[in-house]
Amino acid sequence: MRVLVMGGSGFLGRAVVSAALARGHEVTTFNRGRSGADVAGVEAVRGDREVAADLERLAEGRSWDFVVDTSGYVPRVVGESVRALSGKAATYAFISSISAVDGFPGKPAAEEAAGWSCEPDAGPDDGDYGVLKAGCERAVEQGFDGNALIVRPGLILGPHEDVARLPWWLTRISHGGRVLAPGDPGAPMQLVDARDVAAFTLDQAERGTSGQFLVTGPAGNATYGEWLGFCKEATGSDAEFVWVDDQFLVDQGAGTFVELPLWGGPPSAVTANFWSVPTARAEAAGLRTRPVAETVRDTWAWLREIPEDERSYGAKTRHGMAPEKEATILAAWEARSA
Numbered sequence: 001m002r003v004l005v006m007g008g009s010g011f012l013g014r015a016v017v018s019a020a021l022a023r024g025h026e027v028t029t030f031n032r033g034r035s036g037a038d039v040a041g042v043e044a045v046r047g048d049r050e051v052a053a054d055l056e057r058l059a060e061g062r063s064w065d066f067v068v069d070t071s072g073y074v075p076r077v078v079g080e081s082v083r084a085l086s087g088k089a090a091t092y093a094f095i096s097s098i099s100a101v102d103g104f105p106g107k108p109a110a111e112e113a114a115g116w117s118c119e120p121d122a123g124p125d126d127g128d129y130g131v132l133k134a135g136c137e138r139a140v141e142q143g144f145d146g147n148a149l150i151v152r153p154g155l156i157l158g159p160h161e162d163v164a165r166l167p168w169w170l171t172r173i174s175h176g177g178r179v180l181a182p183g184d185p186g187a188p189m190q191l192v193d194a195r196d197v198a199a200f201t202l203d204q205a206e207r208g209t210s211g212q213f214l215v216t217g218p219a220g221n222a223t224y225g226e227w228l229g230f231c232k233e234a235t236g237s238d239a240e241f242v243w244v245d246d247q248f249l250v251d252q253g254a255g256t257f258v259e260l261p262l263w264g265g266p267p268s269a270v271t272a273n274f275w276s277v278p279t280a281r282a283e284a285a286g287l288r289t290r291p292v293a294e295t296v297r298d299t300w301a302w303l304r305e306i307p308e309d310e311r312s313y314g315a316k317t318r319h320g321m322a323p324e325k326e327a328t329i330l331a332a333w334e335a336r337s338a
Contacts, residue, residue: 001206002064004028004089006049006081007071009036011162012095012153015198016068017042023202030058031071035162050077055084066091066147066205075122075135082143091147093205094140095197098154098214098277099130105274111281112212137212147210151201154216154277155262157295158194159302164312165261168320169228170300171311174235180326181241182249182263185225189262190275192216193295200287213282219275222292224262230296244333252329259321 003020007013008029017039020027028043038044047054049071067089072078082092098104100115115134118127120142122135141148157166173179197215204213222230225241232239246266256265264271279287303311 001066002026002028003205004030004062004064004067004085005042006067006069007031007035008042009033009038010070011158011160012156012194012197013068013070014039014160015158015194016070016201019195019198019202020068028062028064049081052080052084055081059084059088062088064089066093066208068093068095068201068205069140070095072136073129074124074132075118075120075126075139078136079120079139079143082140086143086145089146091149091205091208091210092140092144093149093151093201094137095201096137096150096152097130097133098152098216100133100137100152101130101214102134104130105271106269108273109214109277111214111278147208149201149204149209150212151197151204152212152214153192153197154214155189155191156194156197157191157292157299159299161194161299162312164319166231166296166299167303167311168261170231170235170296170303171308172320173228173231173237173239176238177240178242178330179228179239180260180321180330181225181228181243182254182260183224183243183246183265185223185228185241185243187224188220188275189222189224189227189292190216190219190277191222191227191292191295193290196287196289200282200285203286209285213285213287214277214279215282215287216277216279217289217292218279219277221289227262227292227296230293231300233293234297234300242330242333244329248333248336249329252332254321254325254329258319261319 003025005017008017009031021041029038030045032048033046045058101109101113102116115137116131118131118135120139137150
């Protein structure tokens, strides 16, 4: 089949492209060439999706069986792409986010739940990440003349991760020694590999499926303690985890999710449903996910080929805690416990 990937050189986009090529598809990518090199074997079209002339040049004389949009964040911009490509493919698969679900994670997510209130022509300042993703979904659903497939992934990890949550933890744990481990080691997580999201998206797009799917791993497919343990095992580290109480970390000024990746702080109503996303509809449609330990091992195998001083821990936000701050918090925790 002929496939167009909007993006295709970053994290999830690269996984989609690699999987599509492995299936024997002809793949075109459309991007600015700034996020990394395209996967070998694609037809790479350089352009900016915010420039009408670039979209026109992309669409001129070309058609595809389906489009996979991995780089849409602003409804107005996504809508322009949809209008340019409508009639050029049978299916438009948009990679959204669980964050687009109205009320989540304070309220439970539901299969095919409504998205946050956001117009399909909203601009970049008309909401936060999740709100704008909901507007992007509407831009696809209302503007594309064909099948509109909306994929709402949960927390994605895996090789080539450019948010660098797992890469930071792998690097830190590989150094060994006493490692600040946040909160409750038994806290359940719900993680999914980018390659599994890519495979599911391609499966549905090949079938011409439309509608919305929540796509992530099974609830509780790892605990926080198991996840860090997988990192220790993969790296062969002698790390000693020191589990520090949630509230103590907050009192010490530790930052959730970014400074200590995937740590959400003390349990609260605001985040109560973050790790309990239902996936029955996606599973019935064929979603299969690999063990978290495999994702961790494969990510380390990729990461270890990159010199440590060249590793990026988040293109927009610097992930991870500074060694000095970690040492200070550990010392304070040990003094409190003495």
